[in-house]
Amino acid sequence: MTVAAPPSTRKARKRPFWTMERRDSLAGYLFIAPQMIGITIFVLIPLALVFWYSLHEWNVLAQTFRFQGLANYQTLLSDPGLPQVLGATTIFSIGLVIFNMSLALLLAVLLDQKLKGITLYRTLFFSPVVVSLVAWTIVWGFLLQNNGGINALLASVGIEGPNWLRHPTTAMISVIVVQVFKNVGLNMVLFLAALQGVPRELYEAARVDGTPAFRQFTRITLPMISPTVLLTSIITIVGSLQVFAQIAVLTQGGPGMSTTVLVYYLYQQAFQFHKFGYGATLSIVLFLIVAILTFVQWQMRRKLVFYED
Amino acid sequence: MASVTLSDVKKSYGKAAVIHGIDVDIADGEFVVLVGPSGCGKSTLLHMLAGLETITDGTIAIGDDVVNDLEPKDRDIAMVFQNYALYPHMTVAANMGFSLEHRRVAKDTIAERVKWAAGILGLEPYLDRFPRQLSGGQRQRVAMGRAIVRDPKVFLFDEPLSNLDAKLRVVMRGEIKALHQRLKTTTVYVTHDQVEAMTMADKIVVLSGGRIEQVGAPLELYDRPANQFVAGFIGSPSMNFIPGQVGASGFEADGVTLPCPAGTPIGTKAIYGVRPEHFTLSPDGIKAEILIVEPMGSETQVTMKLGQTSVIGLFRERVAGMPGETIGITIDPAKTHLFDAVNGQRLG
Numbered sequence: 001m002t003v004a005a006p007p008s009t010r011k012a013r014k015r016p017f018w019t020m021e022r023r024d025s026l027a028g029y030l031f032i033a034p035q036m037i038g039i040t041i042f043v044l045i046p047l048a049l050v051f052w053y054s055l056h057e058w059n060v061l062a063q064t065f066r067f068q069g070l071a072n073y074q075t076l077l078s079d080p081g082l083p084q085v086l087g088a089t090t091i092f093s094i095g096l097v098i099f100n101m102s103l104a105l106l107l108a109v110l111l112d113q114k115l116k117g118i119t120l121y122r123t124l125f126f127s128p129v130v131v132s133l134v135a136w137t138i139v140w141g142f143l144l145q146n147n148g149g150i151n152a153l154l155a156s157v158g159i160e161g162p163n164w165l166r167h168p169t170t171a172m173i174s175v176i177v178v179q180v181f182k183n184v185g186l187n188m189v190l191f192l193a194a195l196q197g198v199p200r201e202l203y204e205a206a207r208v209d210g211t212p213a214f215r216q217f218t219r220i221t222l223p224m225i226s227p228t229v230l231l232t233s234i235i236t237i238v239g240s241l242q243v244f245a246q247i248a249v250l251t252q253g254g255p256g257m258s259t260t261v262l263v264y265y266l267y268q269q270a271f272q273f274h275k276f277g278y279g280a281t282l283s284i285v286l287f288l289i290v291a292i293l294t295f296v297q298w299q300m301r302r303k304l305v306f307y308e309d
Numbered sequence: 310m311a312s313v314t315l316s317d318v319k320k321s322y323g324k325a326a327v328i329h330g331i332d333v334d335i336a337d338g339e340f341v342v343l344v345g346p347s348g349c350g351k352s353t354l355l356h357m358l359a360g361l362e363t364i365t366d367g368t369i370a371i372g373d374d375v376v377n378d379l380e381p382k383d384r385d386i387a388m389v390f391q392n393y394a395l396y397p398h399m400t401v402a403a404n405m406g407f408s409l410e411h412r413r414v415a416k417d418t419i420a421e422r423v424k425w426a427a428g429i430l431g432l433e434p435y436l437d438r439f440p441r442q443l444s445g446g447q448r449q450r451v452a453m454g455r456a457i458v459r460d461p462k463v464f465l466f467d468e469p470l471s472n473l474d475a476k477l478r479v480v481m482r483g484e485i486k487a488l489h490q491r492l493k494t495t496t497v498y499v500t501h502d503q504v505e506a507m508t509m510a511d512k513i514v515v516l517s518g519g520r521i522e523q524v525g526a527p528l529e530l531y532d533r534p535a536n537q538f539v540a541g542f543i544g545s546p547s548m549n550f551i552p553g554q555v556g557a558s559g560f561e562a563d564g565v566t567l568p569c570p571a572g573t574p575i576g577t578k579a580i581y582g583v584r585p586e587h588f589t590l591s592p593d594g595i596k597a598e599i600l601i602v603e604p605m606g607s608e609t610q611v612t613m614k615l616g617q618t619s620v621i622g623l624f625r626e627r628v629a630g631m632p633g634e635t636i637g638i639t640i641d642p643a644k645t646h647l648f649d650a651v652n653g654q655r656l657g
Contacts, residue, residue, distance in 0.1 A: 199392065199394070201390045201392055201394035204356075204359075204390065205388070205390060205394035205396075207360075207361065207380070207381045207382065208361070208386065208387065208408075209382065209407060209408035209411065209455075209459075210381075210382025210411050211407070211408075211411055212411060215411065219407075220396060223396075224397075224398065306397070306398040
């Protein structure tokens with residue numbers, strides 16, 4: 001004999017609107033909301049405004065704001081100073097990236113050793129990063145003067161130093177060196193963290209295999225830290241294209257236009273010659289250069305960067 | 310192939326001595342396992358043999374050459390690491406051939422050697438893959454392949470199976486043993502797993518606290534452990550230890566008299582040792598109270614109270630008793646051990 005099951009006392013419940021999936025989605029959106037609001041207010045809206053301004057002739061002193069379509073872009077193409085500005089920007093960027101990353105990697109490798117007082121050395125090389133940029137540059141400005149500290153030091157060993165900031169070649173070298181010494185500590189710390197993340201067993205295996213030290217560096221260390229190399233190269237290139245304060249304090253773009261990089265030229269056009277519309281156009285050019293370079297680097301990662309996962 | 314001799318090898322880090330004078334002779338082609346609990350110094354000893362750690366005192370010789378001051382690359386050894394230490398950005402073939410690149414070996418020869426090693430280890434289908442695309446066992450085989458392409462005098466294995474699951478460990482254990490039987494290269498193998506040591510070794514070196522406890526063939530260590538440490542370390546489940554003293558009618562423990570080998574003076578305070586598998590069920594035997602019964606299919610593990618001491622018994626038969634009931638057991642005196650109650654050394 002079979003007995004029928006008693007009727008369930010549970011009520012059939014209607015599916016609630018706030019399902020677990022919806023709650024999770026809402027939580028996700030709430031987490032990213034502050035960042036999205038910040039990007040919208042401080043990046044996307046200003047970018048749109050800059051593009052809008054680049055379509056206008058805007059003179060603050062004359063209080064004119066007139067739509068003129070692509071006229072500023074036509075001016076850009078025929079601007080006789082622009083090739084020199086782009087040339088100076090390229091030289092500055094290439095010099096800075098090569099010097100900064102090489103020095104940072106060298107310092108990181110040296111500071112990755114088990115030495116007494118290594119923390120002190122690491123702090124010492126990182127400390128310029130936290131120093132005020134303008135103060136740092138002013139001090140270097142004094143040191144690089146014709147009768148400054150560096151030439152005095154050279155004179156003490158019988159060498160007559162050049163007028164560093166008044167000669168086109170040495171001026172460019174000077175601003176690059178000042179910028180590298182200021183920021184090399186940041187890349188150094190990133191490289192150091194990457195080096196310390198390489199499993200020690202790989203080096204032990206390489207030692208047993210008889211891999212020479214330089215080959216260990218090129219065949220094991222560099223591929224293993226390649227994600228960090230990509231990151232630092234993007235940060236450094238973007239930073240080099242945005243350099244302003246060092247140029248403004250040390251050379252004001254001179255001698256001639258030898259150190260007039262794009263951002264400084266933009267500043268001159270907008271705030272010295274009051275051509276805000278044309279300044280905005282130059283900003284768009286800068287944005288496109290940074291975007292294209294970053295995109296190219298990101299694409300190259302597949303070939304040059306090793307990711308374990 | 311070559312013999313390996315460690316003579317009074319010591320290692321200290323500052324004032325802390327971690328290896329206290331190790332003497333081991335490893336014959337040409339022998340498979341020697343260094344075994345011991347974590348921190349006993351077995352990996353340090355292997356790293357010293359590899360040249361990855363300096364030695365504080367003593368000599369290490371490979372063949373007729375003292376290698377104390379030689380770089381790892383000049384010792385003609387190859388090492389398999391616990392975490393494989395494969396270069397993750399290189400393919401299997403590149404990993405295996407990498408060590409030959411620095412030795413000015415022709416590319417064709419490297420390719421041949423890699424193919425030969427891959428053939429032995431069943432890695433031929435995976436030569437173009439990266440380590441991340443392989444399973445744990447395949448990675449371990451690549452690490453072994455990297456070692457054998459060089460045809461070194463000595464293989465060093467540093468806990469190579471500890472990252473694998475239990476089933477794969479058994480498979481790889483067999484593969485390493487088969488590889489040794491095929492190549493007959495002198496092998497030093499470090500593990501904390503006594504089952505690995507027992508099944509693979511020609512000779513086992515048991516280490517504890519940076520000292521050798523016993524050196525011998527696996528069954529020698531099992532049958533005649535030199536001291537209580539080795540007796541407890543070798544064998545699974547561990548040997549049972551019961552404190553007491555030797556009496557006229559046997560070993561007198563707390564509440565029970567147990568059969569023991571003759572020859573030990575009456576009144577000697579000692580630790581009585583008997584392996585779980587050396588108990589036999591017998592209704593007329595010594596009575597023990599069942600505490601836990603753990604049927605494992607092929608055998609039954611019973612935790613029981615013998616006198617006042619809790620011991621483990623391992624029986625081929627199925628034990629039907631319940632906790633609280635008593636069973637009868639017998640012990641073959643020839644399979645029991647006595648250890649000094651003070652220093653743990655074997656008596657008799």
